[in-house]
Amino acid sequence: MNLPRFYCREALAPGAHVELPEPVARHAVRVLRLPPGAPMVLFDGRGGEYLAHIQRIERDRVLVELAGWTEIERESPLSVTLIQALQAGEKMDFTIQKAVELGVRDIVPVESRRSVLKLAGERAAKRVAHWQGVVAAACEQCGRNQLPLVAPLERLDRWLARPAGSADSAPLRLLLAPDVENTLADIAPATNVQLLIGAEGGLDPQEIAAARQVGFQAVRMGPRVLRTETAGLAALAVLQALWGDFKGG
Helix, strand or coil: CCCCEEECCCCCCCCCEEECCHHHHHHHHHHCCCCCCCEEEEECCCCCEEEEEEEEEECCEEEEEEEEEECCCCCCCCEEEEEEECCCCCHHHHHHHHHHHCCCCEEEEEECCCCCCCCCHHHHHHHHHHHHHHHHHHHHHHCCCCCCEECCCEEHHHHHCCCCCCCCCCCEEEEECCCCCCEHHHCCCCCEEEEEECECCECCHHHHHHHHHCCEEEEECCCCCCCHHHHHHHHHHHHHHHHCCCCCC
16 A cells, blocks of 8 residues: 655654644645554655654644655656746646656746747746646655756746756757657667757747757657647657666566
């Protein structure tokens, strides 16, 4: 039986007595109906996880005692940064949630020319914080102990203008295009990848040109045109199968 897993932002330590964050405590008591003495797994995003037991429940307050720390990670050896153009509705939440399950290392939300959703200022900051919460919940579900980072929102052209890194550490940069010959199987294996995915209308031709100018290679994913919420996830799965931890079974 899998134990319930919860993310706690505060640093944890073996033997510590901690009070669960309010949303976590509410979920543990009201949704899962965990009684005193119930075991659970806690992680703080810094690596590894802790076995814990509920000591006391006071309404929505839950006090737990941490046992030992287990040095266990479920990270892929393939580091993928997903640069995802803003999607409308709940598509962005869905994409981020599934990308975490598929082992993405970081997520960079960008506003592209064809993005229907427009965010700025406080609204953008709140949405990024919400997406980081989606990441934490996805890690609780899939067993990851290290949280991918959701970067602050910025325009795609500004992000493309940033340096990619030195020649020795520069990532393999990929974008999807249905009208090119190369597929992911044609690309030499890499351990560090940046994957650029457009919004509902895809990337604008000028954005594709700008991306290729800074080292992005265009590859196709079969003969069909994929929706924005399908394209990135399908590419992540293929990358993990080719170079990541899917190939290990």
